[in-house]
Amino acid sequence: MNGAPKLARVEAGGRMRLAATGAWTGAFNREIEQLLAGPLASTLAGSGATVIDASGIAALDTFGAWRLERLVRQQARSGANLAVEGLPQRFAALAANIALTNQTSAPPPPRAPGLLCAISDVGQAVAGIGSDFVSFTNMLGAIGAAAGRMLLQPSKFRLTSAVHQLDRVGLQAVPIILLITLLIGGIIAQQGFFHFRRFGAELYAVDMTGILVLREIGVLIVAIMVAGRSGSSYTAELGSMKMREEIDALSTMGFDPVEVLILPRIVALVLALPILAFLGAMAALVGGGLMASAYGGMSPAAFIVRLREAISLTHFEVGMIKAPFMALAIGVVAAMEGLKVGGSAESLGLRTTASVVKSIFLVIVLDGLFAIFFASIGM
Amino acid sequence: MTAPVISVRELRVGFGAADVLRGLTLDVLGGEILGVVGGSGAGKSVLLRAIIGLVPLRAGTIEVLGTKMSSATDAQKRAIERRWGVLFQQGALFSSLTALQNVQFPMREYMQLSERMLGEMAVAKLEMVGLHADDGRKLPSELSGGMTKRVALARALALDPDIVFLDEPTSGLDPISASGFDQLIRTLQQTLGLTVFMVTHDQDSLSTVCDRIAALAGGQVVALGTLEAMQASRHPWVEAYFKGRRR
Numbered sequence: 067m068n069g070a071p072k073l074a075r076v077e078a079g080g081r082m083r084l085a086a087t088g089a090w091t092g093a094f095n096r097e098i099e100q101l102l103a104g105p106l107a108s109t110l111a112g113s114g115a116t117v118i119d120a121s122g123i124a125a126l127d128t129f130g131a132w133r134l135e136r137l138v139r140q141q142a143r144s145g146a147n148l149a150v151e152g153l154p155q156r157f158a159a160l161a162a163n164i165a166l167t168n169q170t171s172a173p174p175p176p177r178a179p180g181l182l183c184a185i186s187d188v189g190q191a192v193a194g195i196g197s198d199f200v201s202f203t204n205m206l207g208a209i210g211a212a213a214g215r216m217l218l219q220p221s222k223f224r225l226t227s228a229v230h231q232l233d234r235v236g237l238q239a240v241p242i243i244l245l246i247t248l249l250i251g252g253i254i255a256q257q258g259f260f261h262f263r264r265f266g267a268e269l270y271a272v273d274m275t276g277i278l279v280l281r282e283i284g285v286l287i288v289a290i291m292v293a294g295r296s297g298s299s300y301t302a303e304l305g306s307m308k309m310r311e312e313i314d315a316l317s318t319m320g321f322d323p324v325e326v327l328i329l330p331r332i333v334a335l336v337l338a339l340p341i342l343a344f345l346g347a348m349a350a351l352v353g354g355g356l357m358a359s360a361y362g363g364m365s366p367a368a369f370i371v372r373l374r375e376a377i378s379l380t381h382f383e384v385g386m387i388k389a390p391f392m393a394l395a396i397g398v399v400a401a402m403e404g405l406k407v408g409g410s411a412e413s414l415g416l417r418t419t420a421s422v423v424k425s426i427f428l429v430i431v432l433d434g435l436f437a438i439f440f441a442s443i444g445m
Numbered sequence: 446m447t448a449p450v451i452s453v454r455e456l457r458v459g460f461g462a463a464d465v466l467r468g469l470t471l472d473v474l475g476g477e478i479l480g481v482v483g484g485s486g487a488g489k490s491v492l493l494r495a496i497i498g499l500v501p502l503r504a505g506t507i508e509v510l511g512t513k514m515s516s517a518t519d520a521q522k523r524a525i526e527r528r529w530g531v532l533f534q535q536g537a538l539f540s541s542l543t544a545l546q547n548v549q550f551p552m553r554e555y556m557q558l559s560e561r562m563l564g565e566m567a568v569a570k571l572e573m574v575g576l577h578a579d580d581g582r583k584l585p586s587e588l589s590g591g592m593t594k595r596v597a598l599a600r601a602l603a604l605d606p607d608i609v610f611l612d613e614p615t616s617g618l619d620p621i622s623a624s625g626f627d628q629l630i631r632t633l634q635q636t637l638g639l640t641v642f643m644v645t646h647d648q649d650s651l652s653t654v655c656d657r658i659a660a661l662a663g664g665q666v667v668a669l670g671t672l673e674a675m676q677a678s679r680h681p682w683v684e685a686y687f688k689g690r691r692r
Binding site: 091092095096099127128129132136156159160163164166167168408409410411412413 | 540541556557558559562565566568569570572573578584585586587602604605632635636637638
């Protein structure tokens with residue numbers, strides 16, 4: 067529509083004038099940059115007083131207006147007196163407005179040198195472990211206190227909410243948990259038969275599958291899946307409630323968010339995880355049995371007989387005792403991370419990731435501690 | 446400056462079984478501030494969202510800056526989208542970017558500017574909407590309601606658009622901030638030669654900044670013209686709205 071911006075030298079009456087024409091708009095920003103960085107700059111520096119004749123400018127937007135204003139200020143700083151004259155009336159208001167901006171130079175963003183940044187990041191991460199521990203115990207305490215109040219006044223417990231959560235984290239998780247544990251049980255049995263066959267100890271594959279599934283793998287796999295499936299959703303739910311000030315609204319109405327939102331979720335999780343772990347262990351044994359007959363050539367009846375010889379109730383108890391503690395760890399981490407969400411979408415993602423990573427880590431650490439404990443009491 | 450920059454013809458838009466807009470026809474003239482009023486659910490915001498292409502049309506045409514939006518190619522649509530700015534009701538600032546980065550975002554995408562120029566231009570825009578350069582470092586969650594609207598307006602103006610769409614620009618602001626915002630819109634409209642399409646509930650905005658007012662009821666424009674024309678209208682809703690209160 068309009069021609070490209072131009073800046074031409076015009077000598078008139080001993081004074082040097084620069085005639086600006088064309089469209090000084092953002093669409094021509096490259097041309098404008100070149101015009102102002104070109105030989106003109108040196109010309110300007112050499113001459114004393116100069117005038118830009120702007121009467122030929124056909125279009126001007128904030129970008130063009132700022133480039134002109136910037137040029138004037140640059141010249142003023144180097145002692146030269148540059149004036150823009152004859153700007154068409156319709157652009158006058160814009161130019162006047164732009165002249166008011168950027169008066170104070172924008173504060174430079176605080177930037178630390180790279181190495182210092184890295185050291186400070188490491189320091190903050192280490193301090194973060196400490197503050198994580200504090201907020202974990204804090205949340206655990208708040209939940210414990212809320213649970214205590216519920217014991218004194220059971221009618222205040224949010225049963226509907228807890229049952230709804232139980233449906234979500236328990237019942238709805240059953241199909242996927244059964245499928246995954248069935249496959250894991252099958253894989254363990256297959257590996258057992260494959261390796262034990264070489265020294266004729268095929269029968270012991272059943273022992274290994276049974277003990278491993280009941281004591282460790284069953285509950286561990288289920289807890290990790292629940293952390294990924296339900297822990298993350300708790301964090302995201304609580305986090306978005308925090309973002310939209312729903313949690314603040316609750317507390318101003320005299321409700322304790324821990325009582326209303328967090329306790330029912332934790333209770334649901336603590337009830338659901340042992341049930342899921344039990345179902346998972348059974349499915350894994352079924353998977354092991356199927357693999358025994360398909361791959362190991364062992365009839366289901368023989369598998370069951372061998373399994374009864376190999377395992378005892380102790381193995382089952384060891385597995386099941388761990389489940390509620392893992393559920394508590396997942397729930398507390400999910401709630402604590404959820405309440406740490408700030409105002410931005412980014413922090414919601416960050417906290418959800420942190421929740422899953424930390425709760426899986428905690429689940430594995432707990433499993434290790436339990437292994438030491440049970441070994442030392444001879445279970 | 447009187448050619449229509451937006452022309453809406455026989456527009457039908459609806460959700461589910463019901464039509465919200467039933468054969469709506471409206472022209473927005475170049476360089477004017479058009480205020481759109483209507484009761485809750487009259488389809489004001491739907492009309493705005495239909496024009497900027499966020500809701501599918503059932504029938505009718507929308508022409509923006511001479512381009513028919515329904516038959517435009519993607520490239521043509523992009524070109525038109527560069528020439529308008531939208532201020533959403535809640536601001537819709539990107540929550541993980543600072544105020545300054547929010548304003549820089551469209552510039553960074555569409556203009557090849559040096560980092561230094563980007564910074565200076567964004568500060569200029571922030572200062573033009575009445576903020577300080579220091580405010581640029583704040584995150585959207587740290588801004589007050591009025592400041593959020595101002596940053597959102599600065600972002601809408603980032604590319605020096607021809608048309609600005611404002612969805613309830615003064616809702617949620619106290620009367621003093623609201624009138625300040627009205628003045629700001631007026632000033633910017635005059636300095637930058639904008640065409641403003643403004644959905645509003647605010648009677649003061651209507652009387653102080655709008656050149657023309659379009660009243661929506663029953664999915665159609667039932668009255669169109671200056672404030673005086675509105676006050677003279679015989680349509681029951683328009684009568685109730687403009688005569689029910691002072692003036």
